[in-house]
Amino acid sequence: MNTAQPHTARIWNYWLGGKDNYAVDREAGDAIRGLHPGIGDYARADRLFLGRAVRHLVADRGVRQFLDIGTGLPTADNTHEVAQRIAPESRVVYVDNDPLVLTHARALLTSSPEGRTDYLDADMRDVESVLEHASQTLDFNRPVALMLLGVVIFIEDDQEALGLVRRLMDALPSGSHLVLSHTVTSPKMPDVDAAVAFWNEHGTPKLTQRTPEKVARFFDGLELLEPGVVSCSRWRPEEADDGEPDEVAMFGGVARKR
Numbered sequence: 001m002n003t004a005q006p007h008t009a010r011i012w013n014y015w016l017g018g019k020d021n022y023a024v025d026r027e028a029g030d031a032i033r034g035l036h037p038g039i040g041d042y043a044r045a046d047r048l049f050l051g052r053a054v055r056h057l058v059a060d061r062g063v064r065q066f067l068d069i070g071t072g073l074p075t076a077d078n079t080h081e082v083a084q085r086i087a088p089e090s091r092v093v094y095v096d097n098d099p100l101v102l103t104h105a106r107a108l109l110t111s112s113p114e115g116r117t118d119y120l121d122a123d124m125r126d127v128e129s130v131l132e133h134a135s136q137t138l139d140f141n142r143p144v145a146l147m148l149l150g151v152v153i154f155i156e157d158d159q160e161a162l163g164l165v166r167r168l169m170d171a172l173p174s175g176s177h178l179v180l181s182h183t184v185t186s187p188k189m190p191d192v193d194a195a196v197a198f199w200n201e202h203g204t205p206k207l208t209q210r211t212p213e214k215v216a217r218f219f220d221g222l223e224l225l226e227p228g229v230v231s232c233s234r235w236r237p238e239e240a241d242d243g244e245p246d247e248v249a250m251f252g253g254v255a256r257k258r
Helices: 008-015 023-035 039-061 079-086 099-108 127-134 158-170 190-202 212-219
Strands: 065-069 091-096 116-121 145-149 177-183 250-256
Touching: 008 023, 008 039, 008 099, 023 039, 023 190, 039 079, 039 145, 039 177, 039 250, 065 079, 065 127, 079 091, 091 099, 091 127, 099 116, 116 127, 127 158, 145 158, 158 177, 158 212, 177 212, 212 250
Parallel strands: 065 091, 065 145, 091 116, 145 177
Antiparallel strands: 177 250
């Protein structure tokens, strides 16, 4: 664990108001926020998107199993907390390759008595190892929700990224779902490109932006739920009096495997 260089998981934790970060992470986080003042908003939008997606899958789709890859540092309303609040018997396997994340996950992400929570120290590129370990907790004969929030951005090559998502979904049965979010590049948000360029020069691991159209390709062959691939802030938001939420540079979607 390198505490002398800023790290995405710790900066994300800082933007979300957590305490699991160092001065170097806060300095980098503030510098990025100077380039892109809305960065904290899209970090929060991504976390709220997770909550809405999980609640929908549990309450409306009957999903009781989750494979959450790229867990990140625990904050409020983690996947198992949202799921088990509705269905205490829900099972969740968290996967991350950051030792700091796994240390905190084992300490803080505890399950309800009826359900189960497990953790795997692995890289999403090692698909076979992830699936083998997850199968000790999850029943792959029943639907599973694959959670890939803000993690595919670390796979630079488009074909490799698409292939990894497809291999994971191919291992899951009919009725499973993909929940994915991804930082986007768009002419409407030039400050995002500047923030990512700063990060890639100073931080680790490096990030890859994709257009909204490229993000949508991760859902090819699946039944994309309404409203499709949109700004995370606009995926089935809570009703508000002030109209549609502002768009953020984190797009996401939810899709069902037929």
